[in-house]
Amino acid sequence: MSYGAGHPQSFWTRYVWSQDHKVIAIQYTITALAIGLVGLVLSDLMRLQLGFPGKFAFIDASRYYQFLTMHGMIMVVYLLTALFLGGFGNYLIPLMVGARDMVFPFLNMLSYWFYLLAVLILAGSFFVPGGPTGAGWTLYPPQAILPGTPGTEWGIIVMLVSLLVFIAAATMGGLNYVTTVLQARTTGMTLMRMPLTVWGIFTATILALLAFPALFVSGVMMLFDKALGTSFFVPAVVSMGRHLPHQGGSPLLFQHLFWFFGHPEVYIVALPAFGIISDLVSVHARRQIFGYKMMVWAIVVIGGLSFVVWAHHMYVSGMHPYFGFFFATTTLIIAVPTALKVYNWTLTLWRGDIHLTVPMLFAVGFISTFVIGGLTGLFLGNVSVDIPLSNTYFVVAHFHMVMGVSPVLAVFGGLYHWFPKVSGRMYDVMLGRVHFWITFVGTYLIFFPMHYLGLLGMPRRYYAYEHYAFIPDSAQALNAFITIVALFVGVSQLLFLLNLCWSAARGREAGGNPWRAASLEWHTPQTPPVHGNWGEQTPVVYRGAYEYGLQDGDSDYASQDQPPDAVAAGQRAPAQEAP
């Protein structure tokens, strides 16, 4: 049966109510980038206050906390999670495993519209009485639902409802990604021949499916405490002079549930980034990824371990002290497979044939910034070193480096890398380079010094720092510097958007495989791929996704679907393991 033939389509079913995974992916990407822009603007507003305190009258303390909360939640959940899973996952998984589409296209389509609904609800919280919640993206009770915090009337309810809708969307999408990888791989595509991008997104999806329920549970219970008077999380308190009717609730219970979700969440963001970077480095250095098997195991082990480290976010929470020993140990253990991945990326560069394309620039940028982000994680994971640093700018600098900078560099790298496949055209290289340099150097300048403000002891989530004897004036000057760089880097992201939009319409034609890459998505009969992806037959796979570095013959690589006799003609098999 010729897939897609005789399938009448109108504009609406083709581009709006589409069940084609590629259209859904683009919808996810556009929506995520749009809400991500909002998050970026919010961060610049916060920086205005931090760099030039009191100069912008409309950024009062209440608004500052609302910006802070919305910025965090948008970036972590609505941008990064949605983009990696719903954007990259939807586009790449079927293509990379040789499937025609996701296994449940209708559900896939629904997943996008639920995601959009969640985004709209979240945006709506700016317009409800009292504005959005200002409880911090971690939404800790009791303050999230008690007076004294902005948005405690309606904002927090809207936020929680939006999250519940998002979780439904993520579950629908997640079912697709996992089942497609398990059941819809084409002939010859074994699990150990899949590109690491697929492994990263697949593992991240399993994490998402098992971790988001914890957010669901805590969100529903907090909604109940707020709206229905239960006491899951709120003990007996006197708030603003009034004795409230709650009793017996446990704020720590929320924290355990939240971080049981929250820690895997950061790997839901990091693992796809790892996978994408492996592909970028391999393709653009024309080299087999070093230690593919170990890379796969590292992803899986990191994914598994991510479920037993959560309370390293709670070392000073007041939980039983003995937990500190356990979680510090597991947290530092997780550093080992992560470090192995970093070594393997650099070893892939070693003796490679490195083309410093824009995607490769971003990949190297990722490795450098991820190293620093991961290393500062060793400070914070070690319980006694964490105690003075908890809730200071050291933590802010750490999680921005490891979540906000390096995965975003991976996003950019991936978007530039697959842009020719999605659009059939090449982006503007010079603009891409400028975008890279400003972003890479700029984010280093922003977040590297910030660690030292944390060492000094400056707490995070402060609206202002006036008259502190132990904080030198130079710290304020540093904050002003960071703000200026942040504004510049923020505005420069427009270059990226301009590049994508302009190039999609007017860019030079790129052909089907401008990078001479081996994985299946580059070997579709049409570029951009049409509905059904493969024409009459899905491809047959003969080898892994990283056959680069072939020494003989015309080509230095063999694509996954190239029959062995065509490769063997004039070539030896490439060398396997070094002794």
Add this chain to the structure above:
Amino acid sequence: MNPSLYLVGSAADVPRRRTGLWVFMAVVGMLFFLFSSAYVMRMAMPDWRPLPFVPVQLWLSTALLIGASVAWHLAWRAASRLAYVAACGCSLAFLASQLWAWRAMEAAGLALDAGAANSFFYLITGVHGLHVIGGLAVAAWAHPRPGRDRVTMQLCARYWHFLLGLWLAMFALLFGVTPELVNQICGGGP
């Protein structure tokens, strides 16, 4: 047949639909596992008052859900349309019985906000009921017609057995797991 509507697809999609359902059941199982963990952790706080009695309606609910499971099994094995109707009917009756149990609890003064154990009772049975409703919605859509494959019925049966298992576990949790039991198992640790 529209090849895109894979939810009710051809024979080639059977393993996909089976896998999809297993994954979904893993997610729902995780959800209830987390509710149970929250329940056990909240139980440790000094204000905890266990639920004083089992509303008799819950025994009826259990029987109805068992009946639904049996009916689904027959709907699959014997391809019986009557069994399908009976299964849906039992499930609807189960929901009604649950609502009746809620009424009974409220009448006994065990309102949602009058104690943590009460709150969990409504919350957990409510979330379980929502999953039954979701199942019914899919079952209605998968309404058996001549030519429809039997895998759909098997999948519905599987899901219903899962819901039954969940219900039995939650029932035991809400009324059988006490702070004393937890202390015995966990040895009064952290």
Add this chain to the structure above:
Amino acid sequence: MALALVLILIVVGALEFHYMSPWWITPIASNWQQMDDALLLTFAITGVAFVVINLFMAYALVTFKHQDGVRAAAMHASTRLEWWLAGATTVGIVALLAPGLSVYARLIDPPPDAMVFEVLGQQWQWHYRLPGKDGKLGSTDVRFISNANPYGINPADPSGQDDLLVAGQEMHIPAGKPVRVLLRAQDVLHDFYVPEFRTRMNMVPGMVTSFWFTPTRAGRFEVMCAQLCGIGHFNMRSYVVVDDEPTYRTWLAAQPSFAAQVAAAAGGEQPGQQGRLLAQSRGCSACHSVDGNPGAGPSWKGLFGRSETMNDGATVRVDETYLRESIVNPAARIVKGYQPIMPAQQLSPTEVAQLVDYIKTIR
């Protein structure tokens, strides 16, 4: 090329920054030097990794840059190398974890003879309590908290009667003696954070948490709240003063006891007394000082009868009407130079009148 150069610059720049940075850990004032040692060890080990990996990449980028006719090497795995790297990394991890956990074991094990004091956190101020001569703190419960009893001390508990309730936002402790800090919160999460002491802990409503340290030098140290607790979070400030023994004794002797406070409240009202208790229990004193010190809100010292400039340039005479309006509807008019962050409180007309009376007494 440029990329390799920038990576090298980053390494050099980072090292330079680290050694020349004026922003570094505050001089320690407690016995937890070991925590600083663990921090420095972590810097050393992670610093080596940071330098090596970035320089390795820079070298690879230069050496293996694309040249026409040259292909990448075919070999792509070395199990031996991988295991070696895993082993080295594990050694590094253990080198970090062992000292870290050994300090932690001491951190959670306070000496049995440590002196004790309690901090109660409230949006957005601190309350300090010391056991009196009986050496025991009286039991507390949230349900006892009221205007007259902001600490919620159980009036029926005899060991609470002699507890010393520190007036104001400055707590004193004697140098050289181990002290265990008990922490409570009456409304939301807070965190008692003094960077110079290194150790700290969250304050959780419904629980009593604690940490311990030995202050090693005299000084006046800032206390900051380090767990987001609402819009006044950044302004919830207080001080801990470490005194030598004689100064500490003098200070201690001046602190009122719970019994004395209860008696003073019962036996005859001073003008503005109800208002003063209200101002403390409702958190007004967190932002409005009574000694003229700047705060998040205008100081009440000499406020009544004065002319205030509003943020729209208008001048207003501070009379009873103005005060009432400012309390009941704080967003209506904002004094020039201040932010509109005052929450609206639920106050009865009597309570408002008591507050106004109190403000009138502060000259």
